[in-house]
Amino acid sequence: MAGNAWRSAVSRVVGAFKNATPQSRTFTRGMQTVTLIPGDGIGPEISVAVMKIFEAAKAPIQWEERNVTAIKGPGGKWMIPPDAKESMDKNKIGLKGPLKTPIAAGHPSMNLLLRKTFDLYANVRPCVSIEGYKTPYTDVNLVTIRENTEGEYSGIEHVIVDGVVQSIKLITEQASQRIAEYAFEYARNNQRASVTAVHKANIMRMSDGLFLRKCREAAEKHRDVKFTEMYLDTVCLNMVQDPTQFDVLVMPNLYGDILSDLCAGLIGGLGVTPSGNIGANGVAIFESVHGTAPDIAGKDMANPTALLLSAVMMLRHMGLHGHAKKIEAACFDTIRDEKVRTKDLGGNSKCSEFTDAICQRVRDMN
Amino acid sequence: MVQVPTQFDVLVMPNLYGDILSDLCAGLVGGLGVTPSGKIGANGAAIFESVHGTAPDIVGLDLANQTAMLLSTIMMLRHISLHDYRNKIRTACLDTIRDKKVLTEDLRGKSKLYLLSCAKNAVLMSRYCSYSSFSTDLRSYLAMLA
Numbered sequence: 001m002a003g004n005a006w007r008s009a010v011s012r013v014v015g016a017f018k019n020a021t022p023q024s025r026t027f028t029r030g031m032q033t034v035t036l037i038p039g040d041g042i043g044p045e046i047s048v049a050v051m052k053i054f055e056a057a058k059a060p061i062q063w064e065e066r067n068v069t070a071i072k073g074p075g076g077k078w079m080i081p082p083d084a085k086e087s088m089d090k091n092k093i094g095l096k097g098p099l100k101t102p103i104a105a106g107h108p109s110m111n112l113l114l115r116k117t118f119d120l121y122a123n124v125r126p127c128v129s130i131e132g133y134k135t136p137y138t139d140v141n142l143v144t145i146r147e148n149t150e151g152e153y154s155g156i157e158h159v160i161v162d163g164v165v166q167s168i169k170l171i172t173e174q175a176s177q178r179i180a181e182y183a184f185e186y187a188r189n190n191q192r193a194s195v196t197a198v199h200k201a202n203i204m205r206m207s208d209g210l211f212l213r214k215c216r217e218a219a220e221k222h223r224d225v226k227f228t229e230m231y232l233d234t235v236c237l238n239m240v241q242d243p244t245q246f247d248v249l250v251m252p253n254l255y256g257d258i259l260s261d262l263c264a265g266l267i268g269g270l271g272v273t274p275s276g277n278i279g280a281n282g283v284a285i286f287e288s289v290h291g292t293a294p295d296i297a298g299k300d301m302a303n304p305t306a307l308l309l310s311a312v313m314m315l316r317h318m319g320l321h322g323h324a325k326k327i328e329a330a331c332f333d334t335i336r337d338e339k340v341r342t343k344d345l346g347g348n349s350k351c352s353e354f355t356d357a358i359c360q361r362v363r364d365m366n
Numbered sequence: 367m368v369q370v371p372t373q374f375d376v377l378v379m380p381n382l383y384g385d386i387l388s389d390l391c392a393g394l395v396g397g398l399g400v401t402p403s404g405k406i407g408a409n410g411a412a413i414f415e416s417v418h419g420t421a422p423d424i425v426g427l428d429l430a431n432q433t434a435m436l437l438s439t440i441m442m443l444r445h446i447s448l449h450d451y452r453n454k455i456r457t458a459c460l461d462t463i464r465d466k467k468v469l470t471e472d473l474r475g476k477s478k479l480y481l482l483s484c485a486k487n488a489v490l491m492s493r494y495c496s497y498s499s500f501s502t503d504l505r506s507y508l509a510m511l512a
Contacts, residue, residue, distance in 0.1 A: 135369070200382075233389035240368055240393035258386060265368040 032318060035087045036063040039097030041292025042302035047097050049304035049355040050311050053330075056359035058366065059315065059323040064091060068099070070113055078108045080117055088118060088283060093318060095311055096287040100294075115148060120277035120285060121175065122182045123148045123256060126313065127263040130272055132336030133345055137266045142246040144263055145186060146256020147179040147211075148277065153253045171207040171252065173214060180211075180218035182278060183250035187225045190316075194226035195219070198235050198251035198259065211252055236262065264289075271344050274309035276317065286314040300350040303342040305331060308358075330361035367391070392417075399472050402437035404445065414442040431470035433459065 038047035054061055066084040073079040088094050099110040114120065123146040129138055156168035180197075187195050197215040201208035212229060219227035230238075232255050238245060239259075243266050249259065264273040270290040277285045288306035296302060308331055315324035334340060340357040341347025349357075367374065367387075371394055377387065392401040398418040405413045416434035424430060436459050443452035462468060 137368070200385075233385050236386050236390040237393035237397065240390055241397060254382075262368055262390070269369065 031060045031062050032093070033062050033064050033091050034314070035084070035091045035094040036065045037068050037084070037094060037096040037099075038065065039292065040100040041098055041294045041297040043097030043099075043292060045298070045300065045351055046288070046302050046304035046307045047095075049302075049351060050095070050308050052355055053308060053327060053358050053362060054311065056362045057323055057327050057330075059320065059327070061315075063095075068096075068110065068114065069102070070108060070110060078106075078113060080113055085117060088285070092282045092284065093314060094283075094285040095307070095314055096285055097307055098288060098290055098292040100292045114285065115277070118277075118283045118285065119149070119280040120283070121147065121149045121280065122179055122278040123260065124186065124276045124278065124313075125260045125264065125273060125289075127267045127273060129267050130335055131332060132338055133268050133272065135266060135268050137243055140243045140263070140266050142243065142263060143186070143190075143192065143248045144256060144260040145179065145183045145248060145250045146260055147175060147250075147252050148256070149253075150175050151253030153257075169204070169207050169254075171210050173210060176211045176214035176252075177218070179250060180215040181221075183215075183248060184218050184222035184225055187248045188222065192225070192248045194228060194247045196228045196230055196235075196246065196249050198230060198232050198249050198255050200232050200255075202231065208252070215250060232259075235259070239263070239266070270306065271303050272305045272309070274306060274313045276310065276313045284314070284317055286310040286317070300352050301343055302351045303344050304351060304355060305335070305342075305345075326362055326365050327358075330358045330365065333361055334358050367394070398434065399431050400433045400437070402434060402441045404438065404441045412442070412445055414438040414445070429471055431472050433463070433473070 036047060036051075038044040051063060064087050066081070066087045068080045068084045070078045071081055079085075096114075101107060101109050124143060125146075126143045127140055129135070129140040150170045150172060152167070152169045154168060154170040156170065157165060159165055183195050186192070195215075197212055199208040199212050201212045215227070215229070219225070232251070235246075235249070236259075239262060243263070251259065260275075261270075264270050267273065270288075273289060275287050275289045277287065279285070288310055290306055293302065308327070312324045312328045312331075315321070315327070334354065334357045335345060337357075338347070340349045340353050342349055342351060342354050347354075367390060371391070379387065388403075389398075392398050395401060398416075401417060403415050403417045405415065407413070416438055418434055421430065436455070440452050440456045440459070443449075443455070463473060
């Protein structure tokens with residue numbers, strides 16, 4: 001699709017001009033501004049918790065809060081507010097809490113809107129067993145990388161005749177190549193030993209076949225990372241028996257949707273699982289993927305772990321490994337200690353108490 | 367499913383999701399070696415099958431575990447309403463596994479006598495249930511195996 005290539009080339013050039021401001025992206029020195037989207041429900045309170053912990057850790061991050069609730073732009077098209085878009089385009093890095101999609105008729109899914117606005121093509125979920133939070137599975141340490149723009153979720157459906165509906169699974173060379181290369185780059189940058197492509201190319205020979213081919217090509221360019229291929233059903237069967245055999249998994253949209261939640265379940269659920277969305281032009285939005293939990297909003301009961309671990313992912317993405325390690329260790333130590341834990345982790349503490357405990361540990365490590 | 371599988375009962379779904387979930391759930395109970403399966407067709411046709419592979423490396427070595435095949439057969443017996451036979455064979459099979467004395471290698475035992483043990487348990491049960499023809503058949507089968 002030549003049009004897309006041209007458009008992305010133009011936006012890259014324009015982006016370069018936009019970025020030639022003094023407040024540019026130097027990740028290793030000086031304060032870095034990050035767009036913070038607190039979200040709805042428990043979003044604001046867990047965002048406050050993360051900001052507090054980051055301050056205690058003296059992380060060189062300053063937050064620019066923005067609201068992304070969709071508005072109708074000129075021409076009646078739903079879009080995210082211009083100041084939010086501008087902030088993300090400038091800062092490139094964002095941290096987002098849970099969003100609720102308003103029930104108003106025709107209102108688009110907020111996550112879908114963000115995805116389309118910033119071309120967030122890769123959804124990355126590291127799933128690591130949390131010591132002190134027991135689940136039936138131990139020593140889980142894997143990463144799911146999901147292609148997030150096409151595949152089975154292209155939204156192309158039509159009625160053939162009454163009672164017969166067809167849904168198109170769209171797989172393109174460009175998107176497959178992009179996600180495959182990202183997966184190997186991620187493996188390299190995060191010292192992961194292997195990448196496994198998850199597919200059903202035995203059944204969907206052309207679509208998954210194309211995806212698999214692009215993965216194999218990317219593997220050729222990254223021979224330092226081991227490459228394997230496995231059928232999706234075999235992955236699921238083996239995953240529930242021995243998840244420790246898996247490392248980085250890359251897959252198309254639907255399989256990623258399923259597997260990322262499955263793996264989150266292995267380590268304790270969406271309340272403790274971080275997530276990152278990588279977009280074109282260097283944009284990356286890290287987010288907690290649990291719900292807004294309106295029943296406990298404002299009651300100081302929320303567990304900020306998911307958002308905090310996503311923020312830690314963000315720090316690593318920015319190269320701030322020292323701060324990332326410190327905050328992550330403080331968080332895991334607090335959970336392992338079992339003295340101060342929120343209700344969903346089996347404790348009785350308030351969100352603020354849990355946050356303070358982590359802050360104290362971080363300060364002790366400084 | 368990986369957190370609390372006991373919350374689920376019967377799940378119905380389209381093809382791809384079923385491919386994934388059926389293997390996932392088989393994994394939860396121990397894998398394809400112990401999972402039964404049945405395919406229902408139009409016009410009353412039904413084929414029951416074990417869904418594991420052919421395991422060419424252990425063919426003919428008397429090491430195979432027939433649980434999947436046996437449990438699928440049990441599914442078949444229920445399908446054709448032979449409930450008593452079904453219950454008996456099922457109990458014999460599950461008791462043998464629970465007993466842990468005679469297990470094939472994949473069930474973490476080393477025994478080659480698993481089928482024999484199942485059969486013996488089934489015979490014992492038939493004596494108590496007085497299905498004499500059934501136990502006669504089984505006894506002759508045992509004699510054949512011995």
